[in-house]
Amino acid sequence: MNASVPMNDAILQVEHLSMKFGGLVAIGDLSFTAKRGEITALIGPNGAGKTTVFNCITGFYKPSEGMITLNRSNGSRFLLERLPNHEIPARAKVARTFQNIRLFSGMTLLENLLVAQHNKLMKASGYTILGLFGFSGYRKASAESVELAKHWLEKADLVDRADDPAGDLPYGAQRRLEIARAMCTGPELLCLDEPAAGLNPKESAALNTLLIDIKETSGASILLIEHDMSVVMQISDHVVVLEYGRKISDGSPQSVRTDPRVIAAYLGVDDEEVETVLTEVGDEDVIEQLDIGPDSAHGPGASSSFMAGPVSDTVGHSTGERITVAKGASKAEQVDAKSSTAPRKPSERATAKPKTPTAKPRGGSK
Amino acid sequence: MAVTVNPERDVVATPMQRALREALYAGAISLGLFVLFIGLKTGQNISNELVLTTRWGLLVAVVVATAIGRFLYVAYGQPFLANQKIADVATGLLPASAASRFFQLPAFIVAVVLVVLLFALNNSLAGWVGPGAAGYLQFLRALSVIYVLACVIYYFRGFIHANFTKLGIAALILYPILVVAVLSLMSWSIVGGLQGSLKWVDNYGIQILIYVMLAWGLNIVVGLAGLLDLGYVAFYAVGAYAYALLGTQYGLSFWILLPAAGAMAAFWGVLLGFPVLRLRGDYLAIVTLAFGEIIRLVLINWREVTNGSAGISGIPKVTFFGLMTFNVSDPNYIAKVLHIAQSSAYYKIFLYYLILALALLTAFVTIRLRRMPVGRAWEALREDEIACRSLGINTTTTKLTAFATGAMFGGFAGSFFAARQGFVSPESFIFLESAIILAIVVLGGMGSLVGIAVAAMVMIGGTEVLRELDFLKQVFGPDFTPELYRMLLFGMAMVIVMLWKPRGFVGTREPTAFLKERKAVSSSFTKEGHG
Numbered sequence: 060m061n062a063s064v065p066m067n068d069a070i071l072q073v074e075h076l077s078m079k080f081g082g083l084v085a086i087g088d089l090s091f092t093a094k095r096g097e098i099t100a101l102i103g104p105n106g107a108g109k110t111t112v113f114n115c116i117t118g119f120y121k122p123s124e125g126m127i128t129l130n131r132s133n134g135s136r137f138l139l140e141r142l143p144n145h146e147i148p149a150r151a152k153v154a155r156t157f158q159n160i161r162l163f164s165g166m167t168l169l170e171n172l173l174v175a176q177h178n179k180l181m182k183a184s185g186y187t188i189l190g191l192f193g194f195s196g197y198r199k200a201s202a203e204s205v206e207l208a209k210h211w212l213e214k215a216d217l218v219d220r221a222d223d224p225a226g227d228l229p230y231g232a233q234r235r236l237e238i239a240r241a242m243c244t245g246p247e248l249l250c251l252d253e254p255a256a257g258l259n260p261k262e263s264a265a266l267n268t269l270l271i272d273i274k275e276t277s278g279a280s281i282l283l284i285e286h287d288m289s290v291v292m293q294i295s296d297h298v299v300v301l302e303y304g305r306k307i308s309d310g311s312p313q314s315v316r317t318d319p320r321v322i323a324a325y326l327g328v329d330d331e332e333v334e335t336v337l338t339e340v341g342d343e344d345v346i347e348q349l350d351i352g353p354d355s356a357h358g359p360g361a362s363s364s365f366m367a368g369p370v371s372d373t374v375g376h377s378t379g380e381r382i383t384v385a386k387g388a389s390k391a392e393q394v395d396a397k398s399s400t401a402p403r404k405p406s407e408r409a410t411a412k413p414k415t416p417t418a419k420p421r422g423g424s425k
Numbered sequence: 426m427a428v429t430v431n432p433e434r435d436v437v438a439t440p441m442q443r444a445l446r447e448a449l450y451a452g453a454i455s456l457g458l459f460v461l462f463i464g465l466k467t468g469q470n471i472s473n474e475l476v477l478t479t480r481w482g483l484l485v486a487v488v489v490a491t492a493i494g495r496f497l498y499v500a501y502g503q504p505f506l507a508n509q510k511i512a513d514v515a516t517g518l519l520p521a522s523a524a525s526r527f528f529q530l531p532a533f534i535v536a537v538v539l540v541v542l543l544f545a546l547n548n549s550l551a552g553w554v555g556p557g558a559a560g561y562l563q564f565l566r567a568l569s570v571i572y573v574l575a576c577v578i579y580y581f582r583g584f585i586h587a588n589f590t591k592l593g594i595a596a597l598i599l600y601p602i603l604v605v606a607v608l609s610l611m612s613w614s615i616v617g618g619l620q621g622s623l624k625w626v627d628n629y630g631i632q633i634l635i636y637v638m639l640a641w642g643l644n645i646v647v648g649l650a651g652l653l654d655l656g657y658v659a660f661y662a663v664g665a666y667a668y669a670l671l672g673t674q675y676g677l678s679f680w681i682l683l684p685a686a687g688a689m690a691a692f693w694g695v696l697l698g699f700p701v702l703r704l705r706g707d708y709l710a711i712v713t714l715a716f717g718e719i720i721r722l723v724l725i726n727w728r729e730v731t732n733g734s735a736g737i738s739g740i741p742k743v744t745f746f747g748l749m750t751f752n753v754s755d756p757n758y759i760a761k762v763l764h765i766a767q768s769s770a771y772y773k774i775f776l777y778y779l780i781l782a783l784a785l786l787t788a789f790v791t792i793r794l795r796r797m798p799v800g801r802a803w804e805a806l807r808e809d810e811i812a813c814r815s816l817g818i819n820t821t822t823t824k825l826t827a828f829a830t831g832a833m834f835g836g837f838a839g840s841f842f843a844a845r846q847g848f849v850s851p852e853s854f855i856f857l858e859s860a861i862i863l864a865i866v867v868l869g870g871m872g873s874l875v876g877i878a879v880a881a882m883v884m885i886g887g888t889e890v891l892r893e894l895d896f897l898k899q900v901f902g903p904d905f906t907p908e909l910y911r912m913l914l915f916g917m918a919m920v921i922v923m924l925w926k927p928r929g930f931v932g933t934r935e936p937t938a939f940l941k942e943r944k945a946v947s948s949s950f951t952k953e954g955h956g
Binding site: 117118119144145146147148149154155157161162163164165166167169170173174175176177178180181184197205209212218221222223224225226227240241244 | 808811813814815820938939943947952
């Protein structure tokens, strides 16, 4: 890490970001900051628009409104919403992974990591022409790129399988490989979309180690979407909570987990049982417990949150991620309303009761 | 009795019973299929009236043949294959056991003797046994040659497998020399050998190599970058007309126009690519198909320049790098310069080596490019385009380079084609050509150079071989022309290969880089691409 840059300099500033698909507001006026050298987590119930935020930051979507500024450590600034898709990783040095893994499954692990160094190698090969005639510059760059790939394979504990096709790896290893591939682009900001989804506790712990290691040794800042609270609470320095495309909380993991709005967003406020939980807001483990052992009514469906649909739903075309905010669906707003008109009347409760399927606390809305 | 067991359920039909039943079914199905196709024939009589001829005898023959075929397959074929499988597993000779029974030394010696005898007596055969039997004997000779070659390949399969590329290139380089040598020996004269080699070098060698080169060029677009291009023949046409027009109008040399034709085809590739490459999958295929047709229609209708359907004739021949020519009237005609006998075979042999060099250049560039970042980006694009963009790869320019590189090799092949034919017309650049080239790429295994070369040899060589089967006239009557059935056989071969090897002859992928050892990537992991 460049020591001259102050630690708390913001690497990514999202200001008044809105993303509308037709009449649907997937993200509404979202502002947050990710600091350099920190791990920032973006959490929220399913369908909260987290992946949409990622797609805006990495250029897969052009936001309807707002500004996304990236400050590189060499002092240059990029307005990400104006850069073409492929220049965001190339020039602004933002790398990302995908919710459902997108590896080049027919290529070996090593090749996957070499493809990630495409732009560097293109320059070294004189845009193919010099390399075609066997100039030594390219051979040197090629050897260096293999070394870098080997370095990241070792970090991801995959070096033994370097010559196997990526599609042959077990799930957890594919997740690590995708992170290693993103790191091979030499990013300053690494965006991870649910890196722990589908991992067993051991793999999840290995992932935590890898992420901490990336943060400490490579100097890359990390922005991650995660449902697994054990990952979020253990490694993140800063948490931003979204619900229905709006930010409902922002702060340290400790402050977020005790925020009644967050608890409400995750657990809902309408059910009697949860009402009682809400009264015990002081209990810090509420989120964690309910997240680790999800029941069918409140927790994320194992399949819906871990491997929610093909990414083409969220990337390929804009009709994929539909977020309909039914009136009174936002639990965080209800908490606000409740705290302002402190003792709720029975009539109010009756209006809040009818729920659309999309207004369920968690799961199933994607 | 509460539970009754139906005794008939437990009796497993013997293979014979099953075979009889299936033979009946097959006969019934073929009867239903062919009753109108074969049983009835419409024709005209002398006063132009429609008449219906019935051919019940032929229909019965076909149906009975189908039933017997099915019977034999179920009664004997299937049990044999099943036993073979068990024997293979038991003895551990998985690929060897059936084949080693088929390829045995005594049979090999008999075949060699047959080949030598029949070749030695070639000229006097017809006089002894009559032309009909001579045709069969020639077929027998061809079968023996194939058997001998198959035996050699089988017993040296380890060696051949290890050195396939080197052996293949050596065989291709020696091919014209061998053909001339064998034919000279057969006719006891060098001139006769040269004259006889024309067919083998031109119809087989050059024809196959043109398709090998085209398929290798298309392989860059379809096999590596995963962009389905149904109009590849357009670039072939651009190359051919570039040489034909510039060569006839300005008298420029082939050696100048070869790179020019490639550049022009690449330029058209980029021009087509710009609007088209944001399309994916089926849409891209349809637009490239349309582009191929547009080019052909422009060639037909722009008469002032292209001479329309009549085509361009009198395209100059290729010279031997300007040192010697292949025109008999020129003072520096090759036979005059080298003081050898006149023959048109020199030009064909020269063209053979020229197209071999061009094809090998295509292969060399493809192999080099695959190990370069751009080649890896092509393959990554085929695997996952969105992931490519997330890694900072400019997918538009990457696709364009694939299109342009593929088109360039199509243009080279086109200018060679024009020089070889001496005549081009839009007839040569129909959609069927694109389809055949694409079929070769798919059959060979997308991305695999060796597989594609083998597929081109089988497909193009196979259709040429059909011309040689004269003895079939004895069976089906003098009107029978086996060439007419080549598309049927082509289609059948494709269906069989696709059922047997869905990813083509060579489905595995060779990695472009490795840390410890190079392991082929199984076809179950590679993708075909979406655009």
